[in-house]
Amino acid sequence: MDVKIITDHGEMTAKLYGEIDHHRAREMREMIDSAAERNKPSILYLDFGGVTFMDSSGIGLIMGRYRTMNLLGGEVRVLNIPKSMERMVELSGLSALNLFAKGSEKNEVKK
Amino acid sequence: MKLKNEMSLTFESRSSNEGFARSAVASFISQLDPTIGEITDIKTAVSEAVTNCIVHAYKESVGQIYINVKVYEGAVVVIKIKDKGCGIHDVKQAMEPLFTTGGEERAGLGFAVMQSFTDKVKVISKEGKGTTVTLEKRLMSRIKDV
Ligand SMILES: Nc1ncnc2c1ncn2[C@@H]1O[C@H](COP(=O)(O)OP(=O)(O)O)[C@@H](O)[C@H]1O
Ligand SMILES: [Mg+2]
Numbered sequence: 001m002d003v004k005i006i007t008d009h010g011e012m013t014a015k016l017y018g019e020i021d022h023h024r025a026r027e028m029r030e031m032i033d034s035a036a037e038r039n040k041p042s043i044l045y046l047d048f049g050g051v052t053f054m055d056s057s058g059i060g061l062i063m064g065r066y067r068t069m070n071l072l073g074g075e076v077r078v079l080n081i082p083k084s085m086e087r088m089v090e091l092s093g094l095s096a097l098n099l100f101a102k103g104s105e106k107n108e109v110k111k
Numbered sequence: 112m113k114l115k116n117e118m119s120l121t122f123e124s125r126s127s128n129e130g131f132a133r134s135a136v137a138s139f140i141s142q143l144d145p146t147i148g149e150i151t152d153i154k155t156a157v158s159e160a161v162t163n164c165i166v167h168a169y170k171e172s173v174g175q176i177y178i179n180v181k182v183y184e185g186a187v188v189v190i191k192i193k194d195k196g197c198g199i200h201d202v203k204q205a206m207e208p209l210f211t212t213g214g215e216e217r218a219g220l221g222f223a224v225m226q227s228f229t230d231k232v233k234v235i236s237k238e239g240k241g242t243t244v245t246l247e248k249r250l251m252s253r254i255k256d257v
Contacts, residue, residue, distance in 0.1 A: 021133075022162045023126035029216065053151070055158040056220040064216050084151055091208075091227055092220055 003031045012041035020054035025061045033068050042074050045101070049080035058085070059092045062099065077101045112183040116142070120178040124169040124194070132161045132178060139180055140188055145250045152228040153188070153248060159221040160192040160244045166213055168196025168242060186250040191243060198238040206234065 002024060004015040014032045018024065036044055044065060051058070062078060069076045078099045081089055089095060118139050122128050133154040140153055157178075164176045177193040199205045206226075211219035225232045231247040 019130060021126075021129045021158055022166060023129045025216070026126070053154065055155050055162065056218045056224050057162065057216075059218040059220055060216045063218060067215065084148070087227065088155070088220075088224065091223055092218060093209075 003028050005031065005035045007035075007039050007041065010041055011043045011045065012036060012039050013045040013047055015047040015050060017050035019052055020058040020061065022055075022057045025057040029061060029064060032065060036065075036068055036072060036074075040072055040074070043077060044069050044074060045077050045079055047079045048082060048085070051082060051085070054085055054088065056088065056092070059088060059094060062094060066097065066099065112185065112187060114181055115184055116182040118180050121175055124165045124172075124174050124176050124196075126162075126165055128176075129158060129161055129165065132176070133157045136178065136180055136190060140182075140250075143182065143186055143188070143250055144252075146252045149248070149250050149252065153190070153246075156225045156228045156246050156248075157190060157192065159224050160190075160246065163221055163244075164192065164194040164196060164242075166217070168194040168198075170197070188248050188250065190246040190248075192246070193241065193243040195241040198240050199234070199236040199242055200238055202234050202236055206232075 002017050006013045006015070012035065016028060020028070046062060046065060066076045076099055079101050081100065120135055122132065136157045137150050137154045141150065161176060168174070174194060174196055179191040181189045183189065204210055206222040208223040209219040211217040222232065225246060229246045229248040233245040234242065236242040
């Protein structure tokens with residue numbers, strides 16, 4: 001399974017696994033969006049801890065979920081971006097949106 | 112530059128081939144004993160170029176994608192990714208970061224990623240004829256031995 005959805009107290013976490021390219025991102029997007037529409041979470045956490053490779057489709061996936069959650073009146077947080085993918089994130093300018101959770105928040109979600 | 116090795120590959124523009132294409136190139140290059148970082152850079156850049164053939168060049172249709180990889184003396188790798196799809200109207204504009212004709216889920220970062228993850232990117236395109244993207248990267252870790 002490429003996506004594992006966990007809901008907890010009105011928040012939702014989507015744990016992503018494996019490689020994210022345009023092909024895989026499509027299935028991931030459909031799973032996350034349908035779960036988000038059902039659960040209407042206040043916060044959607046996208047957990048990249050299990051991602052082994054991503055191209056710019058991963059950035060598209062984050063941007064698209066940012067829009068989805070805007071429409072649903074919630075927020076997006078991105079967790080555990082692997083070191084090797086930080087350059088991609090920097091390049092995207094997404095860091096300016098403050099979606100990337102810091103230390104304490106990370107631990108809370110991981111447990 | 113002296114040519115040391117070469118491979119070519121042709122496959123259909125189906126999105127399920129994206130993983131195959133970048134892995135095939137990575138595995139050919141791995142003979143040069145690159146670092147993990149260099150392999151990731153090449154896989155990422157190839158993934159961008161191949162995805163563009165599938166998403167943009169051939170859109171709803173299925174066509175052929177051609178990849179050619181040449182390894183030159185000095186650990187210089189030259190990768191050509193070619194399609195016979197719709198072509199690009201304005202290459203300069205297409206290469207600007209965030210520019211996309213692909214709708215909501217495209218980040219418009221493909222060319223920016225190719226440029227950042229390799230040493231040189233060349234794009235030749237003709238509307239109605241197709242596009243050839245050439246990526247060049249020198250594997251720094253191996254310069255000494257070749
Ligand atoms: N092989 C191609 N054939 C036709 N158009 C292309 C091709 N590659 C790129 N393009 C055009 O260049 C634009 C920018 O490409 P890119 O930077 O990869 O961003 P994205 O793929 O997210 O749109 C695309 O939206 C498309 O209009
Ligand atoms: Mg692209």
